Amino acid sequence: MLDLLKSVISGCNDYAEIRYHKRIQDIIEARNGALTKVEHRTLAGAGIRVLADGGWGFVSTNDVTESGLKKALSEAQAAARAGAAVRKDKAQLAAVEPAQGELVYYDATEEPDIAEKIRALLEAEKRLRERSPLIVGSITRYTQYEDEKYIVTSDGSAVHVLDNKPSFHVFATAGRDGQLETAIKSAGVTGSWADLMRKGDLNTLVDEAVDLAVKKLDAEYAKGGQYIVILDPGLVGVLSHEAIGHTVEADFVMSGSVANGKIGKEVASELVTMVDDGTVAGAAGMVLVDDEGVAGKRTVIIDHGILRDYLHSRESAAAFGMEPKGNARAFTYRDEPIIRMTNTFILPGEDNLDEMIAGIDDGFFLKELGQGGQADATAEFMFGVAEAYRIVDGKVGEMVKGITISGQAFDVLESVDAVSSDFEMAMGAGHCGKFQAAKVDAGGPYLRCRVTVGGRHE
Amino acid sequence: MKELELCDSLVERARKMGADDAEVFYIKSRQLGAVFEKNDLQVPKGDDYDGLGIRVLLYGKGGAKQGFAATNMLSPDSLEETLLAAIAIANASPDDPNHWMPEPSTIEPVPGRYDESAETMSLEDAVEQGLALVNSARAFDPRVTLDSAQYMVDITEKAIVNSKGIRLVEKDSVFTCLAMGFARDEKEVSSFDLEVAVTCRKDEIDPTAIGRKLAEKVVASLGATTVPSFKGDVIITPYAGYDLIAEPISFSCNAQNVQNGRSKWAGMLGTEVMSPVISVTDDPKLPKAAGSTSFDREGVPPAPLQLVSEGTLNHYLYNCYTAKTDGVASNGRAAGSDHTVPGISTTNFVVASGKHSLDEMIAGCSKGLLVSRFSGNVDPVSGDFSGLVKGGHYIEAGKIVCPVKEVMISGNIYDLLRQVVDVSREYVDVGGSRMPYIQIEGCSITGK
Numbered sequence: 001m002l003d004l005l006k007s008v009i010s011g012c013n014d015y016a017e018i019r020y021h022k023r024i025q026d027i028i029e030a031r032n033g034a035l036t037k038v039e040h041r042t043l044a045g046a047g048i049r050v051l052a053d054g055g056w057g058f059v060s061t062n063d064v065t066e067s068g069l070k071k072a073l074s075e076a077q078a079a080a081r082a083g084a085a086v087r088k089d090k091a092q093l094a095a096v097e098p099a100q101g102e103l104v105y106y107d108a109t110e111e112p113d114i115a116e117k118i119r120a121l122l123e124a125e126k127r128l129r130e131r132s133p134l135i136v137g138s139i140t141r142y143t144q145y146e147d148e149k150y151i152v153t154s155d156g157s158a159v160h161v162l163d164n165k166p167s168f169h170v171f172a173t174a175g176r177d178g179q180l181e182t183a184i185k186s187a188g189v190t191g192s193w194a195d196l197m198r199k200g201d202l203n204t205l206v207d208e209a210v211d212l213a214v215k216k217l218d219a220e221y222a223k224g225g226q227y228i229v230i231l232d233p234g235l236v237g238v239l240s241h242e243a244i245g246h247t248v249e250a251d252f253v254m255s256g257s258v259a260n261g262k263i264g265k266e267v268a269s270e271l272v273t274m275v276d277d278g279t280v281a282g283a284a285g286m287v288l289v290d291d292e293g294v295a296g297k298r299t300v301i302i303d304h305g306i307l308r309d310y311l312h313s314r315e316s317a318a319a320f321g322m323e324p325k326g327n328a329r330a331f332t333y334r335d336e337p338i339i340r341m342t343n344t345f346i347l348p349g350e351d352n353l354d355e356m357i358a359g360i361d362d363g364f365f366l367k368e369l370g371q372g373g374q375a376d377a378t379a380e381f382m383f384g385v386a387e388a389y390r391i392v393d394g395k396v397g398e399m400v401k402g403i404t405i406s407g408q409a410f411d412v413l414e415s416v417d418a419v420s421s422d423f424e425m426a427m428g429a430g431h432c433g434k435f436q437a438a439k440v441d442a443g444g445p446y447l448r449c450r451v452t453v454g455g456r457h458e
Numbered sequence: 459m460k461e462l463e464l465c466d467s468l469v470e471r472a473r474k475m476g477a478d479d480a481e482v483f484y485i486k487s488r489q490l491g492a493v494f495e496k497n498d499l500q501v502p503k504g505d506d507y508d509g510l511g512i513r514v515l516l517y518g519k520g521g522a523k524q525g526f527a528a529t530n531m532l533s534p535d536s537l538e539e540t541l542l543a544a545i546a547i548a549n550a551s552p553d554d555p556n557h558w559m560p561e562p563s564t565i566e567p568v569p570g571r572y573d574e575s576a577e578t579m580s581l582e583d584a585v586e587q588g589l590a591l592v593n594s595a596r597a598f599d600p601r602v603t604l605d606s607a608q609y610m611v612d613i614t615e616k617a618i619v620n621s622k623g624i625r626l627v628e629k630d631s632v633f634t635c636l637a638m639g640f641a642r643d644e645k646e647v648s649s650f651d652l653e654v655a656v657t658c659r660k661d662e663i664d665p666t667a668i669g670r671k672l673a674e675k676v677v678a679s680l681g682a683t684t685v686p687s688f689k690g691d692v693i694i695t696p697y698a699g700y701d702l703i704a705e706p707i708s709f710s711c712n713a714q715n716v717q718n719g720r721s722k723w724a725g726m727l728g729t730e731v732m733s734p735v736i737s738v739t740d741d742p743k744l745p746k747a748a749g750s751t752s753f754d755r756e757g758v759p760p761a762p763l764q765l766v767s768e769g770t771l772n773h774y775l776y777n778c779y780t781a782k783t784d785g786v787a788s789n790g791r792a793a794g795s796d797h798t799v800p801g802i803s804t805t806n807f808v809v810a811s812g813k814h815s816l817d818e819m820i821a822g823c824s825k826g827l828l829v830s831r832f833s834g835n836v837d838p839v840s841g842d843f844s845g846l847v848k849g850g851h852y853i854e855a856g857k858i859v860c861p862v863k864e865v866m867i868s869g870n871i872y873d874l875l876r877q878v879v880d881v882s883r884e885y886v887d888v889g890g891s892r893m894p895y896i897q898i899e900g901c902s903i904t905g906k
Binding site: 037087 | 501503508509525530536544547551605834
């Protein structure tokens with residue numbers, strides 16, 4: 001395939017990139033005692049992007065014969081020239097070291113067949129219903145993306161990438177006297193079914209979801225206000241990705257995000273170092289080479305409290321005079337690469353979690369993202385919390401529910417006074433949405449910081 | 459047609475491989491468009507696609523086992539692999555008494571769904587149309603920035619064949635024009651707002667008018683001020699109504715959600731679920747509308763359904779599976795692509811217009827808020843919602859007083875639907891929905 005792609009763009013006088021992407025996606029869902037969905041999907045084709053005279057053209061096709069690809073390339077060239085005549089701000093590309101070689105991170109021959117996976121999902125759903133008589137709703141879901149790409153650019157990148165990103169979601173709804181409480185547990189990796197099971201054993205996820213949903217039936221609402229809290233790696237990941245990460249994507253920076261003009265300035269406590277890193281082995285946002293043929297590298301976004309870098313495509317890197325580090329991603333061959341995060345996380349510190357808790361007189365221990373939430377270009381955020389406990393006089397106490405946290409994410413990071421030595425990637429099951437979907441991961445250590453806690457009686 | 463012959467051959471092959479029933483749903487599409495960001499062209503885009511989904515049923519003692527696999531690699535080897543995958547999934551699945559495939563019915567085409575002029579459009583034409591949109595917004599007022607704007611053309615042919623004798627094709631064209639933007643006056647930035655048009659006919663879409671309309675809206679929201687919290691009427695515009703009203707009603711009428719216990723309206727057919735001033739029809743026969751269709755994802759012809767008449771719930775939306783579960787006939791609302799098993803969706807969601815104009819509604823409002831856009835969360839299961847009002851205007855003594863900012867609305871949409879007091883004569887087509895302005899009394903509005 002690499003030879004075919006090289007031959008198609010050989011002789012093209014413009015910058016051209018051609019990406020063949022074959023995705024095999026499996027979805028299995030069991031719900032309330034029935035197998036509600038099993039889909040095996042193959043989506044394959046080529047996305048061709050051309051930069052001519054400072055204008056882009058993008059054409060995608062599932063006709064991957066030589067003539068089909070040449071026709072698409074010719075259309076993309078014509079579109080780029082038509083676009084260049086209209087486009088005011090001409091695009092340029094940062095120079096990069098061309099990526100080369102084989103990056104194979106998955107062996108499909110060792111994967112269980114679909115029948116075994118269907119059985120596992122059905123058994124887990126049955127286990128969920130049978131674990132407590134209070135369960136009134138049950139869902140187990142498996143999603144897998146097996147992605148094979150061949151990426152060739154006219155300035156020398158030529159790579160073959162193969163990886164697999166599977167995930168589990170478990171939804172348990174407990175009910176009593178008209179009251180309903182739902183708990184969601186999930187796990188996602190880049191790797192095999194066995195890797196996914198090691199990250200989040202399906203039966204363990206089921207048991208945790210049921211126990212949490214049932215426990216929430218007895219939880220009380222809490223009083224809101226400003227509190228010192230412990231955020232677990234799940235919420236640290238959400239804060240890093242949703243509230244901070246999007247504001248440092250260079251396209252959003254150019255649109256006027258709060259991070260615009262802050263390079264070199266203090267934006268967080270000196271205890272905080274935050275990175276985006278597509279090379280983290282096994283994390284769900286692993287991107288060894290991006291869809292512009294740029295090798296993934298670690299981007300240090302915040303270094304001991306100082307904002308150091310944004311996330312770039314080759315085009316934005318040229319505009320900012322920075323180095324692109326593998327953040328231009330396309331979800332399918334029908335999407336053009338845009339700036340996306342990969343694995344975004346805060347590095348662990350040196351503090352002990354128990355001692356961090358012991359230092360709080362009146363606060364909360366908060367775990368994982370609950371339902372609802374939003375963040376915007378100002379880094380203002382509001383997130384639901386899935387699991388919350390009071391901390392009184394340095395001790396974790398009773399569970400509370402209905403908790404949201406809000407604030408300005410950089411202000412929250414400024415308030416960090418302790419960073420634990422633990423570390424977990426915790427957001428690998430979901431997708432990030434920004435015009436198109438992307439598999440990402442995020443996480444970090446436990447943080448002690450100040451946030452606005454929304455409760456029931458404010 | 460070549461597509462039908464391909465579907466025929468795959469259905470036949472599936473039967474030979476052991477499927478008791480089989481269905482092939484095929485899509486061929488050509489899409490082109492131009493994407494603008496920050497008043498400048500970002501990229502012209504084109505896509506050619508064809509793909510298909512194969513669904514098989516194996517009958518057993520407890521019903522049927524279903525298997526589904528899809529591909530857009532249409533070589534003989536890939537098609538054979540896809541058939542084998544569908545059969546393997548069916549063999550691994552339990553019997554389910556509610557899987558079945560429908561028999562053929564009489565199909566009546568919907569007029570005006572295909573505009574031949576789409577065939578001759580090029581990426582250059584899409585750039586020209588998008589540019590007209592951007593230029594008209596900027597010409598109206600240079601303070602306007604179009605953060606994102608698109609002009610897209612989509613030509614789609616769909617075909618379905620099943621082993622019960624269904625054999626259907628349909629072709630349509632869809633033109634979409636979308637603009638999102640804001641106005642900036644020195645340091646003041648207005649609310650973001652959007653304008654969208656979706657139709658099957660090229661001459662029904664006017665990018666210049668869309669750019670101007672958006673510019674008028676965002677410029678009018680400059681100079682916004684805060685207001686204190688108050689209780690009063692809220693007039694929901696068609697765009698805000700799409701998120702706040704159309705989505706929860708569609709969700710709660712969806713038989714999958716009813717049967718899963720997620721619909722607030724389970725077991726409530728024939729009862730009043732909202733104010734009697736509201737009637738809602740799901741109309742697949744609306745001429746030139748993007749949601750119109752002569753057959754659904756399973757080949758069943760949908761007819762117009764009055765989901766809600768004067769506040770009373772009449773129907774749920776069914777595909778074949780959910781219809782059998784409830785012991786009724788499918789009403790042709792199976793939805794999905796070649797890459798998905800049949801789900802459920804509305805076609806064109808139409809809230810019936812009322813007698814009064816928007817101006818008359820405002821004139822009759824002693825204290826309230828016109829909500830141009832809603833930015834927040836709506837939980838369709840519980841109906842709880844909360845979020846920011848964007849492009850809001852404060853109304854007092856029958857007049858619009860000023861644009862407002864930092865205003866939140868929250869509550870339960872199913873409760874508020876019972877408090878609707880009026881519906882406007884004017885309506886706007888928002889994607890697949892036709893929405894009037896909707897006036898709700900007794901709302902809590904949180905200001906500053």
